[in-house]
Amino acid sequence: GxxxxxxxxxxFIQEGEDVSMNCTSSSIFNTxxxxxxxxxEGPVLLIALYKAGELTSNGRLTAQFGITRKxxxxxxxxxIPSDVGIYFCAGPLGExxxxxxYFGSGTKLNVKP
Amino acid sequence: EPEVTQTPSHQVTQMGQEVILRCVPISNHLYFYWYxxxxxxxxxxxxxxxxxxxxxxxEIFDDQFSVERPDGSNFTLKIRSTKLEDSAxxxxxxxxxxxxQHFGDGTRLSIL
Numbered sequence: 001g002x003x004x005x006x007x008x009x010x011x012f013i014q015e016g017e018d019v020s021m022n023c024t025s026s027s028i029f030n031t032x033x034x035x036x037x038x039x040x041e042g043p044v045l046l047i048a049l050y051k052a053g054e055l056t057s058n059g060r061l062t063a064q065f066g067i068t069r070k071x072x073x074x075x076x077x078x079x080i081p082s083d084v085g086i087y088f089c090a091g092p093l094g095e096x097x098x099x100x101x102y103f104g105s106g107t108k109l110n111v112k113p
Numbered sequence: 114e115p116e117v118t119q120t121p122s123h124q125v126t127q128m129g130q131e132v133i134l135r136c137v138p139i140s141n142h143l144y145f146y147w148y149x150x151x152x153x154x155x156x157x158x159x160x161x162x163x164x165x166x167x168x169x170x171x172e173i174f175d176d177q178f179s180v181e182r183p184d185g186s187n188f189t190l191k192i193r194s195t196k197l198e199d200s201a202x203x204x205x206x207x208x209x210x211x212x213x214q215h216f217g218d219g220t221r222l223s224i225l
Contacts, residue, residue, distance in 0.1 A: 031212055042117075042204050042216030043156060050212075088156060092212070099169035101146070101214070103156040 004089055004104035012110045013079055021107040022073040023089030032065050032072040033090045037106075043088060047074070079111050115139040117217035119205050125223045126195055134190045134220045136205030145188045146206040146214060147180065149173065156204065162188065192222075200224045 006023050013019055023032070031050055035043035047058050049065035049072060056063055062075045076083055089104040118137045126132045138145050147159040161168040162180055170178075179191045188207075192199055202221050206214040 033212065033214075035216075037156075040218070042206075042218045045213060045215065048213055090156070099144075099161040099163070100171065101158050101161075103148075103158075105155045 004091070004102055006087075006089055006104035006107050008107060009105070010108040010110070012112065015079060015081060015111055015113050017079055019076040019079055019083070019109060020073060021087060021109075022071060023104050024071040026070065027093055028069045029072075029091040029093060030069065031091045032063070033101075034061075034063050034072070034074050035088045035090060035103075037086045037088060039085075043090075046087075076109075079109075081111050081113050084109055084111050115215075117205055117207055117215050119203075119217035119220050121220060122218070123221045123223070125225060128197055128224050129194050132192050132195055132222065134192075134203050134205075134222070136188045136190070136207075136217060137186055138188055138205065138207030139209075139215060140186070142207035142209050142215075144168075144208045144210075144214075145180075145182070146208075147190045148204040148206065148216075150202040150204065150219070152201070159190070159203075195222075195224045197224050 004025050033048050034046045037043045047056050047063040052069050053067050054065040060077045086106040086108050088106045092101050120135045145162040148156050150156045158171050159174045160170040177193045181189050202219040204216050204219045206216045208214045
């Protein structure tokens with residue numbers, strides 16, 4: 001199946017630090033979605049990106065849709081303990097098929113108070 | 114805020130038994146999905162459903178799986194004869210547009 005590669009796999013940061021994680025693919029995506037998953041819960045949509053080059057913010061979160069349409073990054077500024085969780089990128093592969101979504105393998109974020 | 118609800122939260126079943134996982138999508142949503150997440154791994158797409166039919170399904174969604182929207186509110190996933198490797202979290206999601214999917218909290222399926 002289609003691979004979405006996320007890096008880093010995990011990270012340990014100090015509260016207050018900024019965080020950056022990214023997602024790359026060998027194929028073109030026309031939409032990038034970023035989700036956060038807390039233990040025992042379902043993924044929660046954080047940011048949706050619909051256009052190459054688009055930069056979108058949601059509070060302390062900022063995400064960008066790469067110009068090549070093969071990558072995206074998510075930044076979290078001034079991290080807090082509740083940012084702990086697993087962050088997944090996801091998207092529908094292909095220009096016209098919006099019914100099948102692929103998820104990355106996730107970046108596990110740990111924040112030390 | 115409206116939520117996707119899934120029941121049960123945990124299902125324990127003997128191998129070979131049939132299991133039905135239930136979901137109540139957000140009421141005005143039109144697109145419905147099932148995903149699977151094996152412990153410690155990524156979320157995997159199973160199937161999408163729109164207008165009372167399957168839109169797309171993955172290689173995982175073989176003949177043992179089926180989905181149904183039996184009434185205006187429920188969306189179910191049935192596994193006919195469960196295998197050990199079916200043990201996973203199963204997530205239901207729905208959206209009013211195809212992209213902004215809202216997930217339920219999942220059903221943990223344990224096959225013994």
